[in-house]
Amino acid sequence: MSMATTEDGTAGRIADQAARGTTPAIARRIRGLSDKAIAWLFIAPTILLLLAINIFPLIWTIYLSFTNYQANRPNRPITHVGTKWYQDILSSPDVWAAMQATAHFVFWTILLQTLIGFGLAYLIDRKFRGHAFWTTIILIPMMLSPAVVGNFWKFLYQPQMGLFNYIVSFFTGIEPSSFEMLGSVSLSPWSIIIVDTWMWTPYVMLICLAGLRSIPDYIYEAAEVDRASPLRQFWSITLPMALPFIMLAVLFRGIENFKMFDMVNLLTGGGPGSTTEVASITLKREAFEKWRTGYSSAFAIILFVAVFGLANIYVKALNRVKQR
Amino acid sequence: MSQALTTAHSVVAPTPLARRIAATIVILYALVSMIPLAWILMTGFKTPPDSIAYPPKLVFQPSLEGYCNLFTTRTRQTADYIQSLGPPQTICDEITRKRDMVIAGPSNYAPRFWNSLIIAFGSTFFAVSLGVLSAYAFSRFRIPLADDLLFFILSTRMMPPIAVAIPIYLMYRKLGLSDTALGMILLYTAVNVSLAVWLLKGFIDEIPREYEEAAMIDGYTRLHAFFKVVLPQAATGIAATAIFCLIFAWNEYAFAVLLTSGEAQTAPPFIPTIIGEGGMDWPAVGAGTTLFLIPLLVFTVLLRKHLLRGITFGAVRK
Numbered sequence: 001m002s003m004a005t006t007e008d009g010t011a012g013r014i015a016d017q018a019a020r021g022t023t024p025a026i027a028r029r030i031r032g033l034s035d036k037a038i039a040w041l042f043i044a045p046t047i048l049l050l051l052a053i054n055i056f057p058l059i060w061t062i063y064l065s066f067t068n069y070q071a072n073r074p075n076r077p078i079t080h081v082g083t084k085w086y087q088d089i090l091s092s093p094d095v096w097a098a099m100q101a102t103a104h105f106v107f108w109t110i111l112l113q114t115l116i117g118f119g120l121a122y123l124i125d126r127k128f129r130g131h132a133f134w135t136t137i138i139l140i141p142m143m144l145s146p147a148v149v150g151n152f153w154k155f156l157y158q159p160q161m162g163l164f165n166y167i168v169s170f171f172t173g174i175e176p177s178s179f180e181m182l183g184s185v186s187l188s189p190w191s192i193i194i195v196d197t198w199m200w201t202p203y204v205m206l207i208c209l210a211g212l213r214s215i216p217d218y219i220y221e222a223a224e225v226d227r228a229s230p231l232r233q234f235w236s237i238t239l240p241m242a243l244p245f246i247m248l249a250v251l252f253r254g255i256e257n258f259k260m261f262d263m264v265n266l267l268t269g270g271g272p273g274s275t276t277e278v279a280s281i282t283l284k285r286e287a288f289e290k291w292r293t294g295y296s297s298a299f300a301i302i303l304f305v306a307v308f309g310l311a312n313i314y315v316k317a318l319n320r321v322k323q324r
Numbered sequence: 325m326s327q328a329l330t331t332a333h334s335v336v337a338p339t340p341l342a343r344r345i346a347a348t349i350v351i352l353y354a355l356v357s358m359i360p361l362a363w364i365l366m367t368g369f370k371t372p373p374d375s376i377a378y379p380p381k382l383v384f385q386p387s388l389e390g391y392c393n394l395f396t397t398r399t400r401q402t403a404d405y406i407q408s409l410g411p412p413q414t415i416c417d418e419i420t421r422k423r424d425m426v427i428a429g430p431s432n433y434a435p436r437f438w439n440s441l442i443i444a445f446g447s448t449f450f451a452v453s454l455g456v457l458s459a460y461a462f463s464r465f466r467i468p469l470a471d472d473l474l475f476f477i478l479s480t481r482m483m484p485p486i487a488v489a490i491p492i493y494l495m496y497r498k499l500g501l502s503d504t505a506l507g508m509i510l511l512y513t514a515v516n517v518s519l520a521v522w523l524l525k526g527f528i529d530e531i532p533r534e535y536e537e538a539a540m541i542d543g544y545t546r547l548h549a550f551f552k553v554v555l556p557q558a559a560t561g562i563a564a565t566a567i568f569c570l571i572f573a574w575n576e577y578a579f580a581v582l583l584t585s586g587e588a589q590t591a592p593p594f595i596p597t598i599i600g601e602g603g604m605d606w607p608a609v610g611a612g613t614t615l616f617l618i619p620l621l622v623f624t625v626l627l628r629k630h631l632l633r634g635i636t637f638g639a640v641r642k
Contacts, residue, residue: 035465038546042461046454046477046517053514054480057491064491071494120353126338128347136628137354140361142635143624147577148613151596152364155606161378163363176378198357203635210632210640248636259484262577266596280578283486288582293490300487311482315475318639 065298072291085298098282117204150263157181211245367610390607392416436594444573447512455520463528481518485578516569526638527561564630
């Protein structure tokens with residue numbers, strides 16, 4: 001960021017010098033519309049759109065979160081309830097159960113994706129023949145629609161004829177109809193973790209690969225000269241130098257999975273019972289099934305604040321990686 | 325091979341054995357991760373009984389029934405009635421009649437797919453247009469609080485869609501934008517513009533300012549220089565950004581399922597609702613999913629050099 005400012009300064013000076021070197025009339029023509037006017041003209045539409053579609057609704061949500069408004073009864077008189085919803089949410093066992101389900105999901109997906117993703121990146125960085133082709137193949141799942149793919153995984157998970165159960169039984173000998181990935185309380189949280197890991201490991205892999213490639217060869221050469229063992233090289237060079245990239249991937253996956261909705265909604269819909277009811281599913285049930293608009297607005301604000309905090313850390317991490 | 329020619333680089337080069345092991349594991353992972361996709365493709369060409377056979381059928385007689393069912397609605401008829409009809413007009417007629425049914429009309433898949441196209445391309449056009457202007461301003465001018473504005477722009481993309489959808493739902497109901505393509509285009513534009521600004525700023529940062537400055541000294545105005553010099557230079561970046569926006573809008577589900585139900589419904593909320601007689605019509609779902617995913621496969625291949633940039637908002641450029 002600071003780089004950009006200095007560049008700006010030099011460029012401004014060059015333009016000024018160019019302008020000064022010519023007659024005032026030409027100088028005015030060089031400038032045309034003043035740069036400042038152009039800058040605001042160019043930025044304004046974006047900011048206005050975001051104000052209309054993001055900020056105005058956000059303020060509205062904050063207002064609603066202090067009322068008893070219900071979207072399916074728009075004509076009912078609105079009464080103000082103060083911070084009642086916030087207190088209800090923070091003391092509600094359902095919300096804490098949802099937060100626990102979310103935490104379980106976020107923790108395991110990140111752990112698995114980081115381990116497998118980094119491992120794959122490390123192997124791809126051995127630069128075997130054809131690694132570029134296979135990297136592209138591996139990347140495919142993350143480009144696909146989580147909803148459409150999640151819907152199809154429902155088919156793979158069918159206990160009677162699903163491919164997943166068949167493959168598991170093929171390797172373990174467990175009866176394929178004896179377990180239900182989506183229907184059982186103990187397995188359903190893992191069913192969504194498996195799909196998410198399948199989809200997003202490539203994402204972590206790609207960022208880790210960039211991290212590994214950013215390590216200059218001469219560091220390894222120096223380590224080789226010092227007779228550092230391969231294991232020592234991995235712990236003292238590879239891992240610490242790739243760490244900012246790993247952190248970036250972890251943060252982004254953390255934010256995305258914290259607000260996960262589409263894949264889980266189609267795969268389990270939060271069920272069975274509420275075992276896979278992550279925060280976004282709870283929010284959808286409250287807002288669009290029970291129509292408790294005030295309550296769900298308060299819940300939305302709480303999620304906003306959490307994501308906003310995470311996003312702040314994420315942008316700092318982004319900038320740190322950018323300086324490399 | 326050339327290991328004998330010891331250069332400074334070969335000190336850290338992996339041994340052939342290490343390479344072979346790495347290749348084996350990576351290729352194995354790639355193949356296993358393709359199984360679900362291969363299964364989607366295969367299921368689309370199965371008959372409904374084949375699709376739910378146990379053990380799962382790897383070898384089967386390919387059929388177009390899934391694709392026929394995807395694009396049509398059918399009604400059950402008596403054998404006498406079907407006999408009384410003339411010879412089947414299309415291959416789908418023939419397949420449907422074998423199941424004692426006749427085609428009643430087109431299904432909603434084609435219109436939903438069309439909605440997806442309109443909304444994805446419309447929102448991408450607006451997001452990239454707005455994004456390239458803002459990105460240029462952020463890249464070239466000193467803007468007060470630029471970092472804060474950029475963070476604000478990015479943070480709007482990070483918001484949980486369901487949380488955003490509550491007030492949007494109310495607002496669209498008041499404005500009459502519920503279940504309209506225009507409403508969805510506006511919404512997706514707002515979500516995508518943040519990605520567009522961040523990505524394009526990176527691309528424009530890479531274009532030397534000297535180009536525009538030279539043009540301006542030659543008598544171009546700043547606006548002229550922007551359109552005649554910067555935009556052509558940024559063409560690759562604009563194309564890559566547009567594809568990322570297309571992918572987002574194409575894949576989006578949360579807003580679509582909450583804010584559209586009929587007229588403007590896109591394909592992702594529609595595909596899970598495809599049902600046949602007595603449960604999901606898996607071949608039709610497989611067919612619909614295959615057709616929906618094909619554009620994404622093409623995009624992935626086109627974008628492979630820019631993927632890293634796209635998923636890190638332009639921060640990591642390789």
